[in-house]
Amino acid sequence: MLLSLGLIILAGLIFGLMADRLRLPRMIGMLLAGILIGPYVLNLLDPSLLAISADLRKIALIIIIAKAGLSLDLKDLRRIGRPAVMLCFVPATFELIAFILLAPKIMGVTLTQAAILGAVMGAVSPAVTVPRLTKMLDEGYGVKKGIPQMLIAGASADDIYVIVLFTTLVGFEAGGDMNALSLLRIPCEIILGALAGVLAGLILSLLFKKFHIRDSVKILIIMAISMLLYWFEGIAPVSGLLAVMAMGLLINMRLKDAAKRLSAKFSKLWIAAEIFLFVLVGVAVNISYAGKAGIGMIIMLFIGLLFREIGALISVLGTGLNAKEIFFCIISQLPKATVQAAIGGVPLAMGLACGNTVLTMAVVSILITAPLGAVLMDTFMPKLIAKDDITA
Secondary structure (H helix, E strand, O other): OHHHHHHHHHHHHHHHHHHHHOOOOHHHHHHHHHHHHOOOOOOOOOHHHHHOHHHHHHHHHHHHHHHHHHHOOHHHHHHHOHHHHHOOOHHHHHHHHHHHHHHHHHHOOOHHHHHHHHHHHOOOOHHHHHHHHHHHHHHOEOOOOOHHHHHHHHHHHHHHHHHHHHHHHHHHHOOOOOOHHHHOHHHHHHHHHHHHHHHHHHHHHHHHHHOOOOHHHHHHHHHHHHHHHHHHOOOOOOOHHHHHHHHHHHHHHHOHHHHHHHHHHHHHHHHHHHHHHHHHHHHOOOHHHHOOOOHHHHHHHHHHHHHHHHHHHHHHOOOOOOHHHHHHHHHOOOOOOHHHHHHOOHHHHOOOOOHHHHHHHHHHHHHHHHHHHHHHHHHHHHHHOOEOOOOO
């Protein structure tokens, strides 16, 4: 186990540095490092570590989502309103529609299988987008117009939407029933997740206000509560990630100075968490499946992305953003990684006929869109988004 942890850190650092030297996002190098040392290439990692890989990725996600929540301002989200809500489900719905309409003809799958593919593909990756958006918040890019706040909210909630749809659809494909009650999980998870996070944030803000607690200890408490919230989604219709973000947002609303300090400390934690997240996402990628991707699959991937971008465009129109800012919002919807790595192999594990197709599509989408989205966001953000005058 210790050897594997050391390999992950060293490989992530070395490959991240190499990507940086090539003027590419570090996460691309980390993904490649994970693929290389993972079980499908060199197989250098301890099986016991692979068994907890998903949990380690969740911890890394908790860190960046908690930081995002602590950086968000509720007033900004209220001001943004409609587009933030629409980004939670409209782009994913458009992508799902593209697969339902065209995947049966292009890929030769059934209607239900096409819907499953669309649900897997419908999630944007918070692991790729949220670190870049929180950096925008920290550096003051587009904050007054609410651009990073709006996109963070959308990226966090759209995963809930597609995962619930995916769970319902695979159950139906496996011989179960799909009904209105199963689809009610979507609003339930969003509402209960937000409520759980607000309650946790209220309790913690009262605790931090009443007792003198060192910031490092506050970080530990927030991490512990975040893990409990994330765990709770396994036994109730609650979105763990949304709860974590809502908790941070509530703390920020009640304790602004403390939230700013805690956000800075989470930034330091992210240095290590980023390595584990992206290397372990790479570890989960079975590169052999990429070779099985036919031309139809690649075509369908880009058609789905086109539909998604149309949905994103509709979501942000009429918001007062200029053409450059709208373009940045659209490219922020490209990256896919975390959700696809987490659920792409589920249909195959369940023995569904579409299992290999879904897993191959998930792998190909990660390999193409995660680097593409990261590069485009990093390249165009300072060119398209104005930096606010923080002294104003």
